[in-house]
Amino acid sequence: MKKFLLKNSAVLVIAIIFSFVSCSSSSEEVEEVVIVEEETEVVDEILPPVVEESTIVWKNWYLSVPIDRGNGKATSIYYEAIEADALTSTQSNYFYKNDDGSYSMYTKFTGFTTSGGPYGLDEGKYCRTELREYWQGNQTTSDNWSMSTGTHILESTAAVEYCEGSGQTYVAQIHGIETDGVNGSPATVKVQWKNGDIVIEYYVKPSAGEDWTSKFDEKITIGKVDNEVFTIKIKIEDGKLYYGLVCEAKNLDTDYTFVFDYVGNGYVHDNYFKTGNYFKWNKDYTQSSKVILYKVLTSHT
Template identity: 25%
Template sequence: MQKMETGYSIDGNGGAVEGQQLYLWTTKTTNVNQNWVQISHGSGYYSYKKEGTSLCWDGGTGGAKRQAVTLEVCDSSNYDQHWKKVKVTSGTEIYRFEKRNAPGFSIDGNGGAALRQSLYLWTSSSGNINQQWELTRTDDTSGGGSGGGSGGGDHNLDASKAPSGNFDLLDWYLSIPVDEGDGYATSIKEVELAASYEDSYFYTGSDGGMVFYTPVKGVTTSSGTKYVRTELREMLRRGNTSYSTSGKDNNWAFSSIPSSSQSAFGGIDGVLDATLAVNHVTTTSSNNEQVGRIVIGQIHAEGNEPIRLYYHKLPGNSNGAIYFAHETSKSDGGNETWYNLLGSMVSSNGDLNSTSNPSSGIALNEEFSYTITVNGDALTAKISQNGSQLASKTINMSGSGYDDSSNYMYFKAGIYLQDNSSNDSDYAKVTFYKLTNTHDNYNP
């Protein structure tokens, strides 16, 4: 973020020091101290987190001339860290940053420009060149209309459309936690979902993202499920109900099955690619195994799950950890092994290993991407942000029992809540900005 008509940008200095005042430094796009992750709070307000840290711009209490703008631990509920991007010149990426709870004051770079020149608040004025900042994206913006890299960028989504107007949803159905008359959750099938379906659990947000909302109190999908979900289930048949939900041609398999059996499936191997932000998790339970924990992506087999990808943020922490579980095939006993990606929250058997704040974790409302890839016996989960890989883990599924051609796979994405002990009024909310599913030998 470069101060207009200067060669100086907003710099957070080296490392991560709380209370440090932001200042100007010579512009250099490769300088990590000048790279800021944009975190959307909706309604046009954002926080800016220094890349690789858990510190955000903070304007202090209230607003006054020359009030310092400092780095403080990110807190999505703290309005001192919320900034409105006010476009100064149409057709450009030049903005003024106005404090949410003191709209009469904006970030000001003082007159001229010099190394270590401090940033502070000053009376808001779009005509004041000291408050004009040019934004330059340094992340990977590939991905087209479904949203590109993470970090709060423009995903070219239309907030006036239902989710199916921004995402291809014909090869998904949706589960919502509403009783459909038999005591279990309602399923919105592919054709209805793709025909501009929206409800209070699944809708388009103000930024065009696809929002999933899941309360603690709600009906489940089966008698054997103890948690509520608002979640998409992959359907390769794309609305052709002559194919059954559990049929091989509606699902896919790993290429580790015999080659002679592969043509019976709708696809072979696969990649699930998503960009999202977790907006809210449960906070009211004292059970750290459950509170703040959701599943945001899965591969589900006929009985068990080769992968469940978790986001888990405890109420006292500013960041959430990300980890996954790999479950062997039901015929192999359904044993689970757990792997940490960001943070070290769980042990290999799934027990809570740490409740400390994961410094490398992801804050609420902070965009990130995950990619789940299967290639034969190799299953890889990758987390990335701003075009940079944050974590990756590949496991060998040889011996997990999924090379059985009688089994089948499908992706799931959204919210599978893992908390039934918080208050009934508590909830989880996630916004997806990109969601794609691809397979070999898939010809819809």
């Protein structure tokens, strides 16, 4: 019996036995051909997350883009248009779906902000391509939640493709609204991408008689992600703020970490989450920023 070894990339090992019987002889010769699997080198590679349609529940958000809606304010785009892929060509310059199912969120300073305008350069106003939460899916800006009850979680998976200008853009927020008995609409918690670092900016208790504003703002740097995919987690539980950060490419896996007790310090504003690309630049009309949004999950219990 003769044996021949053949390499093949197939997964199975197949043995084929051929029998040849001579007409002039009673002897039998058997040749066995064995096909073996060829070894291939496995290379570890960190890939962006696979995106599915269910990664963002669009009914729980509306989108703001820095285009004049006709009254000097930024344009709001609602879930029906996003789900139907019915954005105009101009709107699609700022927000569009990628081949892998993620979404590009591009922005630059145009002068058209959510608070109105148009504002000129360097007037303390910034432009954004950003999602604003409707936590129960009701299509009204009065659909907000309180820190005094329940647990509220945002997990946003994104990557900053580039960020020109000052190299700063906000990728997630907890924003307060003007609430009965208290003035102001505080940007209570902001998560900033700053030249590759992730920075938590959070308001702390104001002085007696003053409102919750950036005058009482503190900052902590929680990790460096550069332009890699990361997941920022923000949680309010028992009125307290916690954050978490995951970035596989940078070996970051920070579990929920306590930051500040809001309710214990008298905070009473109702709130909503935001995520996207709030570009901190208003020095010219040319610099821009792009954030790739892969997944957004919220939980309110």
